[in-house]
Amino acid sequence: MTYQHLTQEVMALTMRWVRRLSREKFSMLFTLIQPMLFWLIFFGNLFQRATDAQALQAPNYMSFLAAGVVVMTVLNNGLAGGVDLLFDKENGFLERLMSTPIHRTSVILSRYLFVTCITSLQILVILAVAFLFGVTPITGLLGIAVILLIGMLFGIGLTAISMAMAFSVKSHGDFFSVLGFLSLPMIFLSSALVPLSVMPGWMHMIAFLNPMTWVIEAVRPLIITGWAAALPQVATATIILLIFDALCLYGGSKAFQRAIG
Protein backbone atom coordinates (compact mmCIF):
# COMPACT_ATOMS: atom_id res chain seq x y z
CA MET A 1 0.00 0.00 0.00
CA THR A 2 1.63 3.15 -1.16
CA TYR A 3 0.72 6.71 -0.45
CA GLN A 4 -0.22 7.31 -4.11
CA HIS A 5 -2.59 4.37 -4.08
CA LEU A 6 -4.29 5.65 -0.96
CA THR A 7 -4.75 9.12 -2.44
CA GLN A 8 -6.05 7.69 -5.69
CA GLU A 9 -8.60 5.57 -3.83
CA VAL A 10 -9.77 8.26 -1.45
CA MET A 11 -10.08 10.87 -4.20
CA ALA A 12 -12.06 8.52 -6.43
CA LEU A 13 -14.40 7.50 -3.62
CA THR A 14 -14.88 11.09 -2.49
CA MET A 15 -15.69 12.15 -6.04
CA ARG A 16 -18.35 9.49 -6.06
CA TRP A 17 -20.11 11.14 -3.11
CA VAL A 18 -19.80 14.53 -4.77
CA ARG A 19 -21.26 13.19 -8.02
CA ARG A 20 -24.13 11.58 -6.19
CA LEU A 21 -24.98 14.78 -4.42
CA SER A 22 -24.80 16.78 -7.63
CA ARG A 23 -27.25 14.37 -9.28
CA GLU A 24 -29.72 14.54 -6.43
CA LYS A 25 -31.02 18.01 -7.12
CA PHE A 26 -33.42 18.04 -4.25
CA SER A 27 -30.97 16.97 -1.62
CA MET A 28 -28.42 19.44 -2.94
CA LEU A 29 -30.90 22.28 -2.60
CA PHE A 30 -31.84 21.08 0.82
CA THR A 31 -28.20 20.86 1.86
CA LEU A 32 -27.82 24.55 1.09
CA ILE A 33 -31.11 25.85 2.38
CA GLN A 34 -31.56 23.79 5.50
CA PRO A 35 -28.92 25.46 7.68
CA MET A 36 -29.95 29.00 6.88
CA LEU A 37 -33.67 28.77 6.75
CA PHE A 38 -34.63 26.28 9.30
CA TRP A 39 -32.55 27.25 12.24
CA LEU A 40 -31.72 30.90 12.07
CA ILE A 41 -34.77 32.62 10.74
CA PHE A 42 -37.60 30.63 12.27
CA PHE A 43 -36.03 29.40 15.42
CA GLY A 44 -34.17 32.64 16.04
CA ASN A 45 -37.22 34.85 15.94
CA LEU A 46 -39.39 32.43 17.81
CA PHE A 47 -37.27 32.28 20.91
CA GLN A 48 -36.03 35.82 20.81
CA ARG A 49 -38.69 37.25 23.13
CA ALA A 50 -38.62 34.35 25.50
CA THR A 51 -35.03 34.81 26.45
CA ASP A 52 -33.42 37.31 28.68
CA ALA A 53 -30.43 39.07 27.11
CA GLN A 54 -28.81 39.27 30.52
CA ALA A 55 -28.72 35.52 30.96
CA LEU A 56 -27.48 35.04 27.44
CA GLN A 57 -24.56 37.37 27.88
CA ALA A 58 -24.96 38.10 24.21
CA PRO A 59 -26.25 41.16 22.34
CA ASN A 60 -29.29 39.19 21.14
CA TYR A 61 -30.58 35.67 20.84
CA MET A 62 -29.55 35.44 17.21
CA SER A 63 -25.89 35.93 18.05
CA PHE A 64 -26.26 33.54 20.97
CA LEU A 65 -27.87 30.90 18.79
CA ALA A 66 -25.34 31.08 15.94
CA ALA A 67 -22.83 28.87 17.78
CA GLY A 68 -25.59 26.38 18.59
CA VAL A 69 -26.72 26.22 14.99
CA VAL A 70 -23.17 25.72 13.76
CA VAL A 71 -22.56 22.84 16.15
CA MET A 72 -25.98 21.30 15.57
CA THR A 73 -25.16 21.21 11.88
CA VAL A 74 -21.91 19.41 12.65
CA LEU A 75 -23.84 16.98 14.85
CA ASN A 76 -26.57 16.23 12.33
CA ASN A 77 -24.23 15.83 9.40
CA GLY A 78 -21.80 13.74 11.40
CA LEU A 79 -24.41 11.38 12.80
CA ALA A 80 -26.10 10.98 9.44
CA GLY A 81 -22.75 10.62 7.66
CA GLY A 82 -22.79 6.83 7.68
CA VAL A 83 -26.18 6.39 6.13
CA ASP A 84 -24.93 6.20 2.55
CA LEU A 85 -22.56 3.42 3.56
CA LEU A 86 -25.54 1.65 5.05
CA PHE A 87 -27.30 1.82 1.69
CA ASP A 88 -24.10 0.60 0.03
CA LYS A 89 -24.02 -2.28 2.45
CA GLU A 90 -27.64 -3.13 1.77
CA ASN A 91 -27.46 -3.08 -2.01
CA GLY A 92 -24.13 -4.88 -2.29
CA PHE A 93 -22.08 -1.96 -3.56
CA LEU A 94 -19.95 -2.05 -0.45
CA GLU A 95 -19.16 -5.68 -1.18
CA ARG A 96 -18.01 -4.71 -4.64
CA LEU A 97 -15.76 -2.01 -3.17
CA MET A 98 -14.38 -4.43 -0.62
CA SER A 99 -13.48 -6.97 -3.29
CA THR A 100 -11.04 -4.49 -4.80
CA PRO A 101 -7.48 -4.16 -3.47
CA ILE A 102 -8.15 -0.92 -1.61
CA HIS A 103 -7.04 0.01 1.82
CA ARG A 104 -10.00 -0.82 4.04
CA THR A 105 -10.16 2.66 5.55
CA SER A 106 -10.30 4.47 2.21
CA VAL A 107 -14.05 4.11 2.10
CA ILE A 108 -14.40 5.58 5.57
CA LEU A 109 -11.88 8.32 4.93
CA SER A 110 -13.66 9.35 1.76
CA ARG A 111 -16.95 9.56 3.57
CA TYR A 112 -15.44 11.66 6.35
CA LEU A 113 -13.78 13.96 3.86
CA PHE A 114 -17.03 14.47 2.01
CA VAL A 115 -19.13 15.04 5.12
CA THR A 116 -16.54 17.48 6.43
CA CYS A 117 -16.54 19.50 3.23
CA ILE A 118 -20.31 19.71 3.17
CA THR A 119 -20.43 20.63 6.84
CA SER A 120 -17.82 23.33 6.43
CA LEU A 121 -19.73 24.81 3.52
CA GLN A 122 -22.90 24.78 5.57
CA ILE A 123 -21.16 26.48 8.46
CA LEU A 124 -20.05 29.21 6.10
CA VAL A 125 -23.62 29.59 4.86
CA ILE A 126 -24.88 29.82 8.44
CA LEU A 127 -22.34 32.48 9.30
CA ALA A 128 -23.16 34.37 6.11
CA VAL A 129 -26.84 34.42 6.97
CA ALA A 130 -26.03 35.44 10.52
CA PHE A 131 -23.97 38.24 9.04
CA LEU A 132 -27.01 39.45 7.11
CA PHE A 133 -28.85 39.64 10.41
CA GLY A 134 -26.07 41.70 11.90
CA VAL A 135 -24.07 39.01 13.65
CA THR A 136 -20.37 39.26 12.77
CA PRO A 137 -17.96 36.83 14.40
CA ILE A 138 -15.91 39.10 16.59
CA THR A 139 -12.71 37.12 16.06
CA GLY A 140 -12.86 37.62 12.28
CA LEU A 141 -11.65 35.26 9.58
CA LEU A 142 -9.16 33.54 11.82
CA GLY A 143 -11.96 32.86 14.27
CA ILE A 144 -14.04 31.37 11.48
CA ALA A 145 -11.13 29.13 10.54
CA VAL A 146 -10.92 27.95 14.15
CA ILE A 147 -14.67 27.28 14.17
CA LEU A 148 -14.30 25.14 11.05
CA LEU A 149 -11.40 23.22 12.58
CA ILE A 150 -13.33 22.54 15.77
CA GLY A 151 -16.22 21.36 13.64
CA MET A 152 -13.94 18.98 11.77
CA LEU A 153 -12.53 17.62 14.99
CA PHE A 154 -16.00 16.99 16.40
CA GLY A 155 -17.04 15.51 13.05
CA ILE A 156 -14.43 12.73 13.26
CA GLY A 157 -15.99 11.14 16.32
CA LEU A 158 -19.55 11.71 15.12
CA THR A 159 -18.92 10.19 11.72
CA ALA A 160 -17.23 7.25 13.40
CA ILE A 161 -20.32 6.67 15.56
CA SER A 162 -22.52 6.90 12.51
CA MET A 163 -20.44 4.45 10.51
CA ALA A 164 -20.23 2.05 13.43
CA MET A 165 -24.01 2.14 13.49
CA ALA A 166 -24.24 1.69 9.73
CA PHE A 167 -22.07 -1.42 9.93
CA SER A 168 -23.84 -2.89 12.96
CA VAL A 169 -27.56 -2.30 12.43
CA LYS A 170 -29.74 -4.85 10.71
CA SER A 171 -31.87 -2.38 8.76
CA HIS A 172 -31.97 1.30 8.01
CA GLY A 173 -35.11 1.65 10.11
CA ASP A 174 -32.95 0.81 13.13
CA PHE A 175 -30.36 3.29 11.98
CA PHE A 176 -32.77 6.18 11.95
CA SER A 177 -34.33 5.27 15.29
CA VAL A 178 -30.93 5.23 16.96
CA LEU A 179 -30.06 8.46 15.17
CA GLY A 180 -33.10 10.27 16.57
CA PHE A 181 -32.48 8.75 19.96
CA LEU A 182 -28.94 10.11 19.97
CA SER A 183 -29.27 13.51 18.38
CA LEU A 184 -32.25 15.06 20.15
CA PRO A 185 -30.95 14.67 23.71
CA MET A 186 -27.51 15.76 22.55
CA ILE A 187 -29.05 19.00 21.31
CA PHE A 188 -31.46 19.69 24.15
CA LEU A 189 -29.09 18.61 26.88
CA SER A 190 -26.44 21.02 25.72
CA SER A 191 -26.06 24.77 25.69
CA ALA A 192 -27.15 24.98 22.06
CA LEU A 193 -30.49 26.62 22.72
CA VAL A 194 -30.25 27.97 26.27
CA PRO A 195 -27.23 29.03 28.33
CA LEU A 196 -25.96 26.63 30.97
CA SER A 197 -26.64 29.23 33.68
CA VAL A 198 -30.41 29.05 33.30
CA MET A 199 -30.61 25.25 33.30
CA PRO A 200 -31.91 23.36 36.32
CA GLY A 201 -29.17 21.57 38.26
CA TRP A 202 -29.70 18.06 36.92
CA MET A 203 -29.75 19.31 33.34
CA HIS A 204 -26.65 21.33 33.93
CA MET A 205 -24.94 18.15 35.13
CA ILE A 206 -25.85 16.19 32.01
CA ALA A 207 -24.99 19.09 29.71
CA PHE A 208 -21.63 19.25 31.41
CA LEU A 209 -20.93 15.63 30.38
CA ASN A 210 -22.10 16.25 26.82
CA PRO A 211 -19.16 16.87 24.46
CA MET A 212 -21.53 18.99 22.38
CA THR A 213 -21.68 21.57 25.19
CA TRP A 214 -17.92 21.94 25.25
CA VAL A 215 -17.81 22.47 21.54
CA ILE A 216 -20.52 25.11 21.70
CA GLU A 217 -18.86 26.82 24.64
CA ALA A 218 -15.71 27.11 22.50
CA VAL A 219 -17.47 28.33 19.35
CA ARG A 220 -19.73 30.87 21.06
CA PRO A 221 -17.03 33.19 22.44
CA LEU A 222 -15.35 33.08 19.04
CA ILE A 223 -18.51 34.65 17.68
CA ILE A 224 -19.61 37.01 20.45
CA THR A 225 -16.91 37.63 23.06
CA GLY A 226 -13.43 37.59 21.60
CA TRP A 227 -10.11 35.74 21.68
CA ALA A 228 -9.33 36.24 25.36
CA ALA A 229 -12.44 34.40 26.45
CA ALA A 230 -12.32 31.94 23.58
CA LEU A 231 -8.79 30.57 23.75
CA PRO A 232 -9.05 28.65 27.04
CA GLN A 233 -12.41 27.26 25.90
CA VAL A 234 -10.97 26.21 22.56
CA ALA A 235 -8.08 24.48 24.33
CA THR A 236 -10.44 22.60 26.66
CA ALA A 237 -12.73 21.62 23.80
CA THR A 238 -9.76 20.35 21.78
CA ILE A 239 -8.63 18.05 24.57
CA ILE A 240 -12.15 16.77 25.16
CA LEU A 241 -12.66 16.19 21.44
CA LEU A 242 -9.40 14.30 21.10
CA ILE A 243 -10.56 11.93 23.81
CA PHE A 244 -14.05 11.74 22.30
CA ASP A 245 -12.65 11.00 18.83
CA ALA A 246 -10.27 8.36 20.13
CA LEU A 247 -13.13 6.54 21.87
CA CYS A 248 -15.41 6.77 18.86
CA LEU A 249 -12.73 5.64 16.42
CA TYR A 250 -11.89 2.70 18.64
CA GLY A 251 -15.53 1.63 18.80
CA GLY A 252 -16.01 2.33 15.12
CA SER A 253 -13.05 0.25 14.04
CA LYS A 254 -14.31 -2.65 16.15
CA ALA A 255 -17.69 -2.47 14.44
CA PHE A 256 -16.03 -2.17 11.05
CA GLN A 257 -13.83 -5.19 11.65
CA ARG A 258 -16.74 -7.24 12.81
CA ALA A 259 -18.74 -6.35 9.72
CA ILE A 260 -16.06 -6.51 7.07
CA GLY A 261 -12.97 -8.22 8.39
Next chain:
Amino acid sequence: MNSVIAIEATSLGKTYGHVTAIQDISLTVHKGEIFGMLGPNGAGKSTTLRILITILPPTSGTATILGHDTVKEAEHVRSLIGYVPQERAIDRFLTGREHLLLLGDLYHLPKAEAKQRINQLLQLVDLEEHADRPAKTYSGGMKRKLDIACGLLPNPEILFLDEPTLGLDVQSRLRIWAYVRQLKEQGITIVMTTNYLEEAEQLCDRLVIIDEGQIRALGSPNELKTALGGDSLSLTLKQVGEHDFQHMSNELESFACIRHIQTTANGLDIRVDSPEKALPTILDVANKVNCRIEGIEYHRPRLDDVFIAHTGHAIKGGVPDEVTE
Protein backbone atom coordinates in the same frame (compact mmCIF):
# COMPACT_ATOMS: atom_id res chain seq x y z
CA MET B 1 -2.88 -29.46 -19.91
CA ASN B 2 -5.16 -28.05 -17.21
CA SER B 3 -2.88 -29.08 -14.44
CA VAL B 4 -1.84 -25.78 -12.87
CA ILE B 5 -3.89 -25.15 -9.76
CA ALA B 6 -5.63 -21.79 -9.58
CA ILE B 7 -7.74 -22.28 -6.49
CA GLU B 8 -7.48 -24.73 -3.68
CA ALA B 9 -10.07 -24.80 -0.92
CA THR B 10 -9.71 -27.12 2.04
CA SER B 11 -12.62 -27.96 4.35
CA LEU B 12 -14.17 -24.52 4.23
CA GLY B 13 -16.93 -23.96 6.72
CA LYS B 14 -19.00 -20.94 7.62
CA THR B 15 -21.58 -20.59 10.34
CA TYR B 16 -23.76 -17.60 11.14
CA GLY B 17 -24.70 -17.98 14.78
CA HIS B 18 -26.18 -21.46 14.75
CA VAL B 19 -26.96 -21.46 11.03
CA THR B 20 -24.45 -23.52 9.08
CA ALA B 21 -24.16 -21.89 5.67
CA ILE B 22 -21.48 -24.23 4.33
CA GLN B 23 -19.66 -27.19 5.73
CA ASP B 24 -16.50 -29.01 4.74
CA ILE B 25 -16.22 -27.59 1.22
CA SER B 26 -13.02 -28.73 -0.48
CA LEU B 27 -12.36 -28.13 -4.13
CA THR B 28 -9.63 -27.49 -6.65
CA VAL B 29 -9.95 -25.24 -9.66
CA HIS B 30 -7.47 -25.54 -12.50
CA LYS B 31 -6.05 -22.63 -14.38
CA GLY B 32 -7.93 -21.77 -17.55
CA GLU B 33 -11.10 -23.72 -16.86
CA ILE B 34 -14.67 -22.66 -16.28
CA PHE B 35 -15.57 -24.08 -12.92
CA GLY B 36 -19.20 -24.14 -11.85
CA MET B 37 -21.02 -24.37 -8.57
CA LEU B 38 -24.50 -25.66 -9.10
CA GLY B 39 -27.08 -25.66 -6.37
CA PRO B 40 -30.55 -24.49 -5.35
CA ASN B 41 -31.32 -21.27 -3.45
CA GLY B 42 -29.62 -21.18 -0.09
CA ALA B 43 -27.22 -23.99 -0.95
CA GLY B 44 -24.18 -21.96 0.04
CA LYS B 45 -22.82 -20.98 -3.37
CA SER B 46 -22.49 -17.27 -2.68
CA THR B 47 -21.06 -17.94 0.75
CA THR B 48 -18.33 -20.13 -0.77
CA LEU B 49 -17.62 -17.51 -3.40
CA ARG B 50 -17.41 -14.71 -0.84
CA ILE B 51 -14.85 -16.65 1.11
CA LEU B 52 -12.79 -17.22 -2.01
CA ILE B 53 -12.81 -13.53 -2.89
CA THR B 54 -11.66 -12.67 0.66
CA ILE B 55 -14.63 -10.60 1.78
CA LEU B 56 -15.88 -13.24 4.17
CA PRO B 57 -13.53 -14.95 6.60
CA PRO B 58 -14.30 -18.67 6.87
CA THR B 59 -15.22 -20.10 10.25
CA SER B 60 -13.02 -23.08 9.48
CA GLY B 61 -10.75 -24.30 6.70
CA THR B 62 -8.49 -22.40 4.33
CA ALA B 63 -8.39 -21.36 0.71
CA THR B 64 -5.61 -20.23 -1.57
CA ILE B 65 -5.91 -18.25 -4.79
CA LEU B 66 -2.91 -18.75 -7.09
CA GLY B 67 -1.04 -19.88 -4.01
CA HIS B 68 -2.04 -16.94 -1.80
CA ASP B 69 -4.06 -17.39 1.35
CA THR B 70 -7.43 -15.63 1.23
CA VAL B 71 -7.20 -14.50 4.83
CA LYS B 72 -3.51 -13.78 5.40
CA GLU B 73 -2.81 -12.34 1.97
CA ALA B 74 -6.26 -10.93 1.31
CA GLU B 75 -5.07 -7.71 -0.26
CA HIS B 76 -2.81 -9.46 -2.72
CA VAL B 77 -5.55 -11.90 -3.63
CA ARG B 78 -7.90 -9.01 -4.33
CA SER B 79 -5.47 -7.64 -6.88
CA LEU B 80 -5.59 -10.91 -8.84
CA ILE B 81 -9.32 -11.38 -9.12
CA GLY B 82 -12.43 -9.82 -10.57
CA TYR B 83 -15.85 -10.24 -9.01
CA VAL B 84 -19.37 -9.93 -10.32
CA PRO B 85 -21.72 -10.08 -7.35
CA GLN B 86 -25.11 -11.73 -7.40
CA GLU B 87 -27.05 -8.59 -6.56
CA ARG B 88 -26.79 -5.82 -9.09
CA ALA B 89 -24.26 -3.81 -7.14
CA ILE B 90 -24.85 -0.58 -8.97
CA ASP B 91 -24.93 3.01 -7.82
CA ARG B 92 -27.99 4.34 -9.55
CA PHE B 93 -26.73 7.90 -9.64
CA LEU B 94 -23.50 7.11 -11.45
CA THR B 95 -23.25 6.51 -15.16
CA GLY B 96 -21.86 3.28 -16.52
CA ARG B 97 -18.59 4.95 -17.40
CA GLU B 98 -18.29 6.50 -13.96
CA HIS B 99 -18.66 3.07 -12.36
CA LEU B 100 -15.75 1.85 -14.41
CA LEU B 101 -13.65 4.96 -13.77
CA LEU B 102 -14.21 4.58 -10.05
CA LEU B 103 -13.12 0.95 -10.15
CA GLY B 104 -10.16 1.88 -12.32
CA ASP B 105 -8.90 4.06 -9.48
CA LEU B 106 -9.64 1.40 -6.88
CA TYR B 107 -7.54 -1.06 -8.86
CA HIS B 108 -4.90 1.67 -9.17
CA LEU B 109 -4.88 1.66 -12.96
CA PRO B 110 -3.11 4.62 -14.57
CA LYS B 111 -5.69 7.04 -15.98
CA ALA B 112 -4.78 6.59 -19.63
CA GLU B 113 -4.80 2.82 -19.40
CA ALA B 114 -8.10 2.87 -17.54
CA LYS B 115 -9.74 5.07 -20.18
CA GLN B 116 -8.65 2.74 -22.94
CA ARG B 117 -9.74 -0.42 -21.14
CA ILE B 118 -13.07 1.14 -20.27
CA ASN B 119 -13.80 1.86 -23.90
CA GLN B 120 -12.88 -1.70 -24.86
CA LEU B 121 -15.07 -3.15 -22.15
CA LEU B 122 -18.05 -0.96 -22.94
CA GLN B 123 -17.76 -2.20 -26.48
CA LEU B 124 -17.46 -5.80 -25.36
CA VAL B 125 -20.64 -5.70 -23.31
CA ASP B 126 -22.38 -3.53 -25.85
CA LEU B 127 -23.03 -0.58 -23.57
CA GLU B 128 -21.15 2.15 -25.47
CA GLU B 129 -24.31 4.01 -26.37
CA HIS B 130 -25.55 4.05 -22.81
CA ALA B 131 -22.24 4.63 -21.09
CA ASP B 132 -22.98 8.21 -20.11
CA ARG B 133 -26.49 7.74 -18.74
CA PRO B 134 -27.07 7.31 -15.01
CA ALA B 135 -27.46 3.63 -14.16
CA LYS B 136 -30.96 4.18 -12.78
CA THR B 137 -32.12 4.41 -16.39
CA TYR B 138 -30.67 0.99 -17.24
CA SER B 139 -32.70 -2.16 -17.71
CA GLY B 140 -31.91 -5.23 -15.62
CA GLY B 141 -29.92 -6.76 -18.44
CA MET B 142 -27.92 -3.57 -18.99
CA LYS B 143 -27.09 -3.45 -15.28
CA ARG B 144 -25.90 -7.02 -15.48
CA LYS B 145 -23.67 -6.19 -18.42
CA LEU B 146 -22.24 -3.26 -16.50
CA ASP B 147 -21.64 -5.59 -13.57
CA ILE B 148 -19.69 -7.91 -15.81
CA ALA B 149 -17.67 -5.05 -17.29
CA CYS B 150 -16.82 -4.00 -13.73
CA GLY B 151 -15.63 -7.50 -12.93
CA LEU B 152 -13.41 -7.53 -16.02
CA LEU B 153 -11.89 -4.09 -15.52
CA PRO B 154 -8.90 -5.21 -13.47
CA ASN B 155 -7.97 -7.68 -16.22
CA PRO B 156 -8.12 -10.42 -13.62
CA GLU B 157 -6.45 -13.79 -13.71
CA ILE B 158 -9.52 -15.29 -12.10
CA LEU B 159 -13.03 -14.01 -12.57
CA PHE B 160 -15.76 -14.87 -10.08
CA LEU B 161 -19.30 -14.69 -11.37
CA ASP B 162 -22.18 -15.11 -8.95
CA GLU B 163 -25.22 -16.22 -10.92
CA PRO B 164 -24.28 -14.20 -13.98
CA THR B 165 -27.51 -14.74 -15.86
CA LEU B 166 -30.07 -14.75 -13.09
CA GLY B 167 -33.25 -13.09 -14.28
CA LEU B 168 -32.02 -12.34 -17.79
CA ASP B 169 -33.91 -13.04 -21.00
CA VAL B 170 -32.76 -15.85 -23.27
CA GLN B 171 -30.93 -13.56 -25.64
CA SER B 172 -28.93 -11.79 -22.96
CA ARG B 173 -28.16 -15.12 -21.38
CA LEU B 174 -26.72 -16.43 -24.63
CA ARG B 175 -24.65 -13.25 -25.03
CA ILE B 176 -23.21 -13.67 -21.58
CA TRP B 177 -22.42 -17.30 -22.22
CA ALA B 178 -20.59 -16.20 -25.33
CA TYR B 179 -18.56 -13.62 -23.35
CA VAL B 180 -17.67 -16.19 -20.77
CA ARG B 181 -16.38 -18.57 -23.45
CA GLN B 182 -14.47 -15.72 -25.03
CA LEU B 183 -12.85 -14.92 -21.69
CA LYS B 184 -11.85 -18.50 -21.26
CA GLU B 185 -10.19 -18.37 -24.65
CA GLN B 186 -8.12 -15.44 -23.41
CA GLY B 187 -6.87 -17.68 -20.64
CA ILE B 188 -8.92 -16.31 -17.77
CA THR B 189 -9.96 -18.82 -15.14
CA ILE B 190 -13.65 -18.52 -14.36
CA VAL B 191 -15.53 -19.61 -11.29
CA MET B 192 -19.26 -19.21 -11.52
CA THR B 193 -22.32 -20.18 -9.55
CA THR B 194 -25.64 -20.97 -11.08
CA ASN B 195 -28.90 -22.65 -10.33
CA TYR B 196 -29.64 -23.28 -13.96
CA LEU B 197 -28.77 -26.82 -14.96
CA GLU B 198 -28.58 -25.90 -18.58
CA GLU B 199 -26.09 -23.15 -17.89
CA ALA B 200 -23.87 -25.47 -15.91
CA GLU B 201 -24.02 -28.05 -18.65
CA GLN B 202 -23.38 -25.66 -21.51
CA LEU B 203 -20.64 -23.63 -19.95
CA CYS B 204 -18.71 -25.42 -17.27
CA ASP B 205 -15.69 -27.61 -17.81
CA ARG B 206 -16.09 -29.01 -14.34
CA LEU B 207 -18.56 -28.38 -11.61
CA VAL B 208 -19.55 -29.18 -8.07
CA ILE B 209 -23.09 -29.82 -7.01
CA ILE B 210 -23.71 -28.07 -3.73
CA ASP B 211 -26.77 -28.68 -1.61
CA GLU B 212 -27.45 -27.68 1.98
CA GLY B 213 -23.96 -26.31 2.35
CA GLN B 214 -22.17 -29.45 1.26
CA ILE B 215 -20.58 -30.76 -1.90
CA ARG B 216 -22.57 -33.67 -3.26
CA ALA B 217 -20.67 -34.37 -6.46
CA LEU B 218 -17.73 -33.09 -8.47
CA GLY B 219 -16.68 -33.63 -12.07
CA SER B 220 -17.23 -32.55 -15.65
CA PRO B 221 -20.87 -32.60 -16.78
CA ASN B 222 -20.08 -35.68 -18.87
CA GLU B 223 -18.28 -37.46 -16.09
CA LEU B 224 -21.15 -36.79 -13.75
CA LYS B 225 -23.66 -38.09 -16.23
CA THR B 226 -21.63 -41.17 -17.09
CA ALA B 227 -21.04 -41.90 -13.43
CA LEU B 228 -24.76 -42.25 -12.97
CA GLY B 229 -24.59 -45.07 -15.45
CA GLY B 230 -27.15 -45.95 -18.01
CA ASP B 231 -29.85 -44.20 -19.92
CA SER B 232 -33.28 -43.22 -18.69
CA LEU B 233 -36.65 -44.55 -19.67
CA SER B 234 -39.67 -42.61 -18.51
CA LEU B 235 -42.88 -44.61 -18.60
CA THR B 236 -46.28 -43.06 -18.48
CA LEU B 237 -48.57 -45.71 -17.05
CA LYS B 238 -52.23 -46.21 -16.69
CA GLN B 239 -53.30 -48.39 -13.87
CA VAL B 240 -55.73 -51.11 -14.91
CA GLY B 241 -55.77 -53.78 -12.26
CA GLU B 242 -55.68 -53.41 -8.49
CA HIS B 243 -51.86 -53.11 -8.45
CA ASP B 244 -50.24 -49.69 -8.47
CA PHE B 245 -47.00 -48.52 -10.04
CA GLN B 246 -45.16 -49.42 -6.91
CA HIS B 247 -46.03 -53.00 -7.50
CA MET B 248 -44.62 -52.91 -10.99
CA SER B 249 -41.56 -51.23 -9.63
CA ASN B 250 -41.10 -53.99 -7.07
CA GLU B 251 -41.44 -56.63 -9.75
CA LEU B 252 -38.88 -54.96 -11.98
CA GLU B 253 -36.30 -54.39 -9.31
CA SER B 254 -35.04 -57.95 -9.35
CA PHE B 255 -33.98 -57.87 -13.01
CA ALA B 256 -30.31 -57.41 -13.73
CA CYS B 257 -30.88 -55.11 -16.67
CA ILE B 258 -32.58 -52.50 -14.43
CA ARG B 259 -30.25 -50.21 -12.54
CA HIS B 260 -32.54 -47.90 -10.71
CA ILE B 261 -36.26 -47.22 -10.48
CA GLN B 262 -38.14 -44.24 -9.22
CA THR B 263 -41.91 -43.79 -9.14
CA THR B 264 -43.20 -40.50 -10.46
CA ALA B 265 -46.65 -38.91 -10.48
CA ASN B 266 -47.83 -40.76 -13.56
CA GLY B 267 -45.42 -43.57 -14.07
CA LEU B 268 -41.88 -44.75 -13.50
CA ASP B 269 -38.42 -43.42 -14.24
CA ILE B 270 -36.14 -46.33 -14.91
CA ARG B 271 -32.41 -46.21 -15.45
CA VAL B 272 -31.05 -49.00 -17.57
CA ASP B 273 -27.71 -50.00 -19.02
CA SER B 274 -29.08 -50.93 -22.39
CA PRO B 275 -32.60 -50.00 -23.41
CA GLU B 276 -32.67 -52.75 -26.05
CA LYS B 277 -32.27 -55.45 -23.43
CA ALA B 278 -34.46 -53.87 -20.81
CA LEU B 279 -37.46 -52.91 -22.88
CA PRO B 280 -38.83 -56.45 -23.49
CA THR B 281 -38.52 -57.20 -19.78
CA ILE B 282 -40.35 -54.03 -18.87
CA LEU B 283 -43.15 -54.75 -21.31
CA ASP B 284 -43.49 -58.30 -19.95
CA VAL B 285 -43.74 -57.13 -16.40
CA ALA B 286 -46.24 -54.42 -17.30
CA ASN B 287 -48.43 -57.06 -18.87
CA LYS B 288 -48.09 -59.33 -15.93
CA VAL B 289 -49.15 -56.75 -13.35
CA ASN B 290 -51.80 -55.32 -15.60
CA CYS B 291 -50.34 -51.88 -16.13
CA ARG B 292 -51.03 -50.20 -19.41
CA ILE B 293 -48.11 -48.29 -20.87
CA GLU B 294 -49.33 -45.06 -22.44
CA GLY B 295 -45.99 -43.59 -23.35
CA ILE B 296 -42.29 -44.30 -23.29
CA GLU B 297 -39.67 -41.62 -23.39
CA TYR B 298 -36.05 -42.42 -23.68
CA HIS B 299 -33.20 -40.06 -22.96
CA ARG B 300 -29.53 -39.99 -22.20
CA PRO B 301 -28.86 -38.97 -18.62
CA ARG B 302 -29.20 -35.22 -18.14
CA LEU B 303 -27.72 -33.07 -15.46
CA ASP B 304 -31.16 -33.01 -13.82
CA ASP B 305 -30.81 -36.73 -13.25
CA VAL B 306 -27.37 -36.21 -11.78
CA PHE B 307 -28.73 -33.54 -9.51
CA ILE B 308 -31.62 -35.67 -8.32
CA ALA B 309 -29.40 -38.69 -7.82
CA HIS B 310 -26.99 -36.76 -5.61
CA THR B 311 -29.35 -34.58 -3.63
CA GLY B 312 -32.50 -36.64 -3.54
CA HIS B 313 -34.58 -33.80 -4.96
CA ALA B 314 -34.97 -31.77 -8.11
CA ILE B 315 -33.35 -28.36 -8.28
CA LYS B 316 -35.93 -25.74 -7.50
CA GLY B 317 -36.02 -23.72 -10.67
CA GLY B 318 -34.29 -20.37 -10.24
CA VAL B 319 -37.02 -17.95 -9.35
CA PRO B 320 -35.58 -14.72 -10.68
CA ASP B 321 -34.64 -12.59 -7.74
CA GLU B 322 -35.53 -9.27 -9.35
CA VAL B 323 -34.05 -6.27 -7.66
CA THR B 324 -36.68 -3.79 -6.68
CA GLU B 325 -35.14 -0.54 -7.69
